[in-house]
Amino acid sequence: MTSTERPSWGEDWGIAVRVWVERAGQSILGPGRLELLDGIDRHHSISAAARQLGMSYRRAWELVQSINEAAGEPLVTATTGGVQGGGAQLTPLGRWAIGVFREAQAHLQQA
């Protein structure tokens, strides 16, 4: 049997691909974290982004810490309190990392 025959490759078989941005072998940004950063960018709020994703604020906050630590410098900055009640936003590096991730993902989807 050659590799071009398909003995029993049913419709439920497939090739899966995952792409992520990493630094020094540590994942910074994959599909799940991208959703969180997108939400933060949209709502300027970690808690609003978390709510949208059905995620606890604590979990979202921990993810942001992990992302920032893995990147070596912040992709998200957050302030608490103040007149506006705090807020969060992407840094230029964060915005750029998202762009790189999306380009890589689109490139691989074509391939």
Next chain:
Amino acid sequence: MTSTERPSWGEDWGIAVRVWVERAGQSILGPGRLELLDGIDRHHSISAAARQLGMSYRRAWELVQSINEAAGEPLVTATTGGVQGGGAQLTPLGRWAIGVFREAQAHLQQA
């Protein structure tokens, strides 16, 4: 800042890609399992393949079970005992799945 500028993308940043063969959303064969199946194909023995990879026989055996269960039918068959002391080999489906995985991996490496 546009996404073409690179605020601080050091040499230790990169894009990582993982590809695997899945069935019904469950992973059958990724890079690690490929090594095990390659070893089984080379040595016709799960224990020899495990030894080569510095893996316990028990772990290798469990991986083979997981692979076969995820695939819905065996990619590896093993016999125990007998004059030859048992042995293991890839099924045609196993050989074919490896080929598909390698093709996908090569395709993505080009992209």
